[in-house]
Amino acid sequence: xxxxxxxxxxxxxxxxxxxxxxxxxxxxxxxxxxxxxxxxxxxxxxxxxxxxxxxxxxxxxxxxxxxxxxxxxxxxxxxxxxxxxxxxxxxxxxxxxxxxxxxxxxxxxxxxxxxxxxxxxxxxxxxxxxxxxxxxxxxxxxxxxxxxxxxxxxxxxxxxxxxxxxxxxxxxxxxxxxxxxxxxxxxxxxxxxxxxxxxxxxxxxxxxxxxxxxxxxxxxxxxxxxxxxxxxxxxxxxxxxxxxxxxxxxxxxxxxxxxxxxxxxxxxxxxxxxxxxxxxxxxxxxxxxxxxxxxxxxxxxxxxxxxxxxxxxxxxxxxxxxxxxxxxxxxxxxxxxxxxxxxxxxxxxxxxxxxxxxxxxxxxxxxxxxxxxxxxxxxxxxxxxxxxxxxxxxxxxxxxxxxxxxxxxxxxxxxxxxxxxxxxxxxxxxxxxxxxxxxxxx
Numbered sequence: 001x002x003x004x005x006x007x008x009x010x011x012x013x014x015x016x017x018x019x020x021x022x023x024x025x026x027x028x029x030x031x032x033x034x035x036x037x038x039x040x041x042x043x044x045x046x047x048x049x050x051x052x053x054x055x056x057x058x059x060x061x062x063x064x065x066x067x068x069x070x071x072x073x074x075x076x077x078x079x080x081x082x083x084x085x086x087x088x089x090x091x092x093x094x095x096x097x098x099x100x101x102x103x104x105x106x107x108x109x110x111x112x113x114x115x116x117x118x119x120x121x122x123x124x125x126x127x128x129x130x131x132x133x134x135x136x137x138x139x140x141x142x143x144x145x146x147x148x149x150x151x152x153x154x155x156x157x158x159x160x161x162x163x164x165x166x167x168x169x170x171x172x173x174x175x176x177x178x179x180x181x182x183x184x185x186x187x188x189x190x191x192x193x194x195x196x197x198x199x200x201x202x203x204x205x206x207x208x209x210x211x212x213x214x215x216x217x218x219x220x221x222x223x224x225x226x227x228x229x230x231x232x233x234x235x236x237x238x239x240x241x242x243x244x245x246x247x248x249x250x251x252x253x254x255x256x257x258x259x260x261x262x263x264x265x266x267x268x269x270x271x272x273x274x275x276x277x278x279x280x281x282x283x284x285x286x287x288x289x290x291x292x293x294x295x296x297x298x299x300x301x302x303x304x305x306x307x308x309x310x311x312x313x314x315x316x317x318x319x320x321x322x323x324x325x326x327x328x329x330x331x332x333x334x335x336x337x338x339x340x341x342x343x344x345x346x347x348x349x350x351x352x353x354x355x356x357x358x359x360x361x362x363x364x365x366x367x368x369x370x371x372x373x374x375x376x377x378x379x380x381x382x383x384x385x386x387x388x389x390x391x392x393x394x395x396x397x398x399x400x401x402x403x404x405x406x407x408x409x410x411x412x413x414x415x416x417x418x419x420x421x422x423x424x425x426x427x428x429x430x431x432x433x434x435x436x437x438x439x440x441x442x
Contacts, residue, residue, distance in 0.1 A: 287319030380404030
């Protein structure tokens with residue numbers, strides 16, 4: 001728990017005076033009286049490691065004194081008969097190294113007393129509207145009685161999210177190990193999917209296999225909604241139906257990653273349903289692979305995600321010119337923005353507690369953020385030729401490729417954390433020919 005205490009102290013060091021409110025996630029109703037599986041708010045988890053819903057972390061700094069408090073839902077024996085047992089407040093206080101623990105039912109009495117000591121309130125200004133409205137209501141009442149009581153009341157509400165995001169951007173050793181574990185689960189699942197998928201299988205069957213293996217060895221399941229897409233479904237970037245029959249001669253794209261102890265992996269592989277690339281499939285796959293490998297080779301401290309994206313697009317355009325899909329020069333295609341017809345999304349994103357992690361892409365001066373050791377990014381150039389796309393070359397219609405790896409920025413360059421998940425044409429064809437049994441139950 002010491003690392004969570006240190007994170008809270010680091011966050012308090014970014015403000016001169018004030019009180020910070022970080023809410024947990026709440027339980028959400030799926031249908032009638034059944035709930036969605038609970039997943040903790042990432043900022044709350046980063047600062048506490050606490051996985052209980054309906055809680056509120058409060059950090060206070062006034063006159064040089066710091067306090068760390070939490071409000072937790074008070075459980076009773078009837079509730080615990082239906083759900084898991086709660087944790088008593090003394091244990092929470094000791095385990096989380098907190099100044100005080102309160103019941104959430106006391107918030108209307110305790111929070112105004114805390115607000116009296118501060119001029120600034122820090123929270124996610126664009127997040128929890130209910131919390132914002134509640135705090136504003138308390139402040140309004142404090143302002144009315146200030147003349148007679150003589151206490152302070154908050155003068156400003158300030159967004160704290162960017163400060164937490166900058167902290168979360170640099171992963172420590174424990175965080176990297178969590179991501180590596182998530183990736184190891186993803187590797188096993190992707191290898192099994194390549195061996196299992198084939199003509200006559202359904203996308204749904206492959207998705208079920210992936211998600212079974214994501215929960216193996218302590219995994220918490222998928223880090224995001226899995227994309228399991230055959231044929232033209234590849235060209236719907238966030239395809240989610242995962243229910244169509246796989247056809248001989250199609251390509252198949254799987255964008256799916258496991259989560260472990262709150263940390264995400266994000267892996268995409270594209271392979272032939274029948275296990276063997278056709279000549280046309282090899283052509284476009286080779287272009288996407290060269291684009292991705294060239295982009296990854298650039299990653300090192302001091303480079304920006306914008307630089308990496310531009311490299312990926314330049315190499316991809318060169319390949320498409322060689323296939324006579326584009327004419328002219330790379331510069332001509334970039335200027336005309338023709339590449340957006342076939343590759344419409346950015347190449348990189350941050351990775352961590354969220355699959356699209358929260359580190360800003362621009363600094364306070366609107367300059368691209370420079371890569372630093374400890375950052376983890378996903379690199380995923382894509383190339384798409386939808387059947388219905390008026391710009392799609394006839395012979396490639398209905399095909400698409402996306403290849404995604406997770407990369408740790410190191411002091412001297414980078415490390416490919418997803419290395420070993422097949423992505424060369426030869427390695428993919430070998431993986432598709434493997435027997436499924438040994439991959440699922442070693």
